[in-house]
Amino acid sequence: MKVLVPVKRVIDYNVKVRVKADGTGVDLANVKMSMNPFDEIAVEEAIRLKEAGKADEVVAVSIGVKQAQETLRTALAMGADRAILVVAADDVHTDIEPLAVAKILAAVVKEEEPGIVLCGKQAIDNDMNATGQMLSALLGWSQATFASELDIDGDSAKVTREVDGGLQTISVKMPTIVTVDLRLNEPRYASLPNIMKAKRKPLDEKTAADYGVDVTPRLEIVSTTEPEARAAGIKVDSVDDLIAKLKDAGAV
Amino acid sequence: MHFGLTDEQEMIVSTVRSFVENEIYPHEAMVERTGQVPHELGEEIKQKVIDLGFYACNFPEEVGGPGLSHLEFTLVERELGRGSMALTHFFGRPQNILMACNDEQRERYLLPAVRGERMDALAMTEPDAGSDVRGMKCQAVRDDGDWVINGSKHFISGAEHADFFIVFIATGVDDTPKGPKKRITTFLVDRGTPGFEVREGYNSVSHKGYKNYILYFDNCRLPDAQVLGEVDGGFDVMNEWLYATRLTVAAFSVGRARRCFDYALNYSAERKQFGQPIGKFQGVGFQIADMITEIDAADWLTLAAAWRLDQGLPSNREIASAKLYASETLARVTDTTLQIYGGMGLMDDFPIERFWRDARVERIWDGTSEIQRHIISRDLLRPLGA
Numbered sequence: 001m002k003v004l005v006p007v008k009r010v011i012d013y014n015v016k017v018r019v020k021a022d023g024t025g026v027d028l029a030n031v032k033m034s035m036n037p038f039d040e041i042a043v044e045e046a047i048r049l050k051e052a053g054k055a056d057e058v059v060a061v062s063i064g065v066k067q068a069q070e071t072l073r074t075a076l077a078m079g080a081d082r083a084i085l086v087v088a089a090d091d092v093h094t095d096i097e098p099l100a101v102a103k104i105l106a107a108v109v110k111e112e113e114p115g116i117v118l119c120g121k122q123a124i125d126n127d128m129n130a131t132g133q134m135l136s137a138l139l140g141w142s143q144a145t146f147a148s149e150l151d152i153d154g155d156s157a158k159v160t161r162e163v164d165g166g167l168q169t170i171s172v173k174m175p176t177i178v179t180v181d182l183r184l185n186e187p188r189y190a191s192l193p194n195i196m197k198a199k200r201k202p203l204d205e206k207t208a209a210d211y212g213v214d215v216t217p218r219l220e221i222v223s224t225t226e227p228e229a230r231a232a233g234i235k236v237d238s239v240d241d242l243i244a245k246l247k248d249a250g251a252v
Numbered sequence: 253m254h255f256g257l258t259d260e261q262e263m264i265v266s267t268v269r270s271f272v273e274n275e276i277y278p279h280e281a282m283v284e285r286t287g288q289v290p291h292e293l294g295e296e297i298k299q300k301v302i303d304l305g306f307y308a309c310n311f312p313e314e315v316g317g318p319g320l321s322h323l324e325f326t327l328v329e330r331e332l333g334r335g336s337m338a339l340t341h342f343f344g345r346p347q348n349i350l351m352a353c354n355d356e357q358r359e360r361y362l363l364p365a366v367r368g369e370r371m372d373a374l375a376m377t378e379p380d381a382g383s384d385v386r387g388m389k390c391q392a393v394r395d396d397g398d399w400v401i402n403g404s405k406h407f408i409s410g411a412e413h414a415d416f417f418i419v420f421i422a423t424g425v426d427d428t429p430k431g432p433k434k435r436i437t438t439f440l441v442d443r444g445t446p447g448f449e450v451r452e453g454y455n456s457v458s459h460k461g462y463k464n465y466i467l468y469f470d471n472c473r474l475p476d477a478q479v480l481g482e483v484d485g486g487f488d489v490m491n492e493w494l495y496a497t498r499l500t501v502a503a504f505s506v507g508r509a510r511r512c513f514d515y516a517l518n519y520s521a522e523r524k525q526f527g528q529p530i531g532k533f534q535g536v537g538f539q540i541a542d543m544i545t546e547i548d549a550a551d552w553l554t555l556a557a558a559w560r561l562d563q564g565l566p567s568n569r570e571i572a573s574a575k576l577y578a579s580e581t582l583a584r585v586t587d588t589t590l591q592i593y594g595g596m597g598l599m600d601d602f603p604i605e606r607f608w609r610d611a612r613v614e615r616i617w618d619g620t621s622e623i624q625r626h627i628i629s630r631d632l633l634r635p636l637g638a
Contacts, residue, residue, distance in 0.1 A: 070259060070262070073259045073263065074263065077263050077267075189270055189271055189304055190263055190267050191267075191303070191304045191305040192264070192305035192306050192309060193305045193318070194305075195260050196318070198259070198263070199259065
């Protein structure tokens with residue numbers, strides 16, 4: 001079975017983001033970019049499936065600017081077998097919307113015929129949480145979102161989902177789309193031998209046009225603002241005082 | 253000229269940095285407080301590094317290392333320099349000098365060291381032989397076909413974890429026009445050899461937990477098989493392999509200076525006095541500017557020296573310049589950062605006071621700043637007959 005793992009190049013989670021002067025988004029010029037952390041978890045899971053003998057090939061795909069090939073090299077250094085880069089934008093500030101990404105991925109899936117697509121549940125830059133679900137709809141495949149456990153058994157997969165108020169375990173038919181949550185695994189570091197091997201692994205370059213997908217944005221960003229600064233807290237003298245203050249604030 | 257790193261080099265940097273941030277930083281406060289690294293923790297770090305394929309990454313492929321270039325290895329060292337030395341010691345980089353092992357010694361020392369099965373420590377310094385290596389008193393004399401060693405060595409780092417020691421010992425004196433000159437031989441000494449003892453050393457202000465030890469030799473008998481390289485060839489072995497330790501100090505200094513600088517930068521942006529971030533005051537802002545300029549310069553000097561080694565170009569002076577400038581830059585950066593933090597910088601709630609203390613030794617060990625200046629000036633003046 002082949003595993004397809006879409007990975008997105010996003011602003012590094014350690015970077016303190018700054019809103020661009022014109023309010024169209026955050027400033028991405030000269031800031032550190034990394035693989036979306038949820039996608040890293042998906043790559044790790046795919047490699048573990050291969051190590052467990054449940055998959056025989058891991059293919060990473062990234063859609064965006066040309067620089068996303070660095071992200072793909074990271075996936076290859078972690079242990080993915082090959083990579084596909086779909087160039088769909090020139091400007092690092094252009095975010096390809098989930099529907100366009102899902103359409104391109106659907107085309108890639110038709111070409112590659114993976115048994116499972118492992119996606120991050122969302123990208124940490126815009127928190128859309130939509131691509132996996134849209135891909136499932138476009139392909140007519142089953143989906144299991146927010147996975148914290150994944151167990152593939154023949155033509156079905158048992159997935160534990162992190163939902164509000166607890167865990168839900170479902171069984172889905174393969175082939176399937178699984179979007180992964182934070183607690184599924186802890187991604188490995190790229191080992192030195194794998195870093196050295198990564199360069200020799202194939203990385204195919206395509207464009208959105210190769211798949212006939214129009215990536216023109218359908219959404220308009222009206223404004224982007226910094227979150228409000230947190231107001232200073234207060235100290236209370238006793239638990240009673242704390243409860244009274246919380247009641248006043250309508251919190252209990 | 254091309255100043256960029258390859259994709260692989262970028263990944264090496266980001267992997268080692270992540271490793272240091274995730275596997276080293278969380279234990280630093282404990283090591284600083286207790287002054288030691290628990291054995292299990294050291295072994296755990298070592299195993300993770302072995303699994304990652306980074307153990308002994310300063311060794312060539314023919315002996316089981318990854319065969320990194322000097323530049324790549326220097327990048328690794330730079331990132332390791334961010335973390336506590338007591339802990340990064342387990343990101344094992346055995347002494348390159350072990351490449352001088354003969355075939356039989358390879359099996360006993362070199363290969364197990366590269367595999368992480370045996371750890372080494374290097375012993376050169378004595379109370380009366382610091383920069384003046386030839387002043388050493390620890391000596392070996394011939395007796396019944398063996399060597400009998402008497403004397404001591406101090407400031408021996410990593411001795412508590414070492415299974416064997418690479419020791420420089422005087423094996424005779426030559427009369428030269430400039431006066432008597434000691435001949436030196438390199439020996440491999442196993443822990444537990446009769447007549448050889450490892451004792452606790454001094455309490456150092458720098459690098460808590462990266463302890464120094466004293467080695468004592470009391471009629472310690474060693475066969476010829478323990479000689480590394482040629483008898484009386486200690487200086488050749490030293491010159492061929494020990495240049496790299498100075499580059500390590502330079503790279504460590506750059507890494508730690510960058511870590512410290514990030515504290516200075518963020519604090520200057522966040523700390524408000526007189527109604528504005530202190531970085532907006534020119535007195536602080538200019539310090540930030542000077543620090544990053546010096547750190548970048550030290551970084552390039554260090555990487556350029558490593559690059560010269562890779563090209564097979566003469567690099568003795570360049571390595572000395574890198575060691576001198578990077579260690580002195582680290583001193584200025586840690587001191588300035590502490591000044592920017594003010595009183596809080598002295599408190600151990602922040603790692604600034606530690607960076608400041610740790611920085612002090614970098615201008616001393618592996619050749620003092622004065623020795624580096626001597627090397628640099630001699631390199632320039634000697635061809636002119638001065």
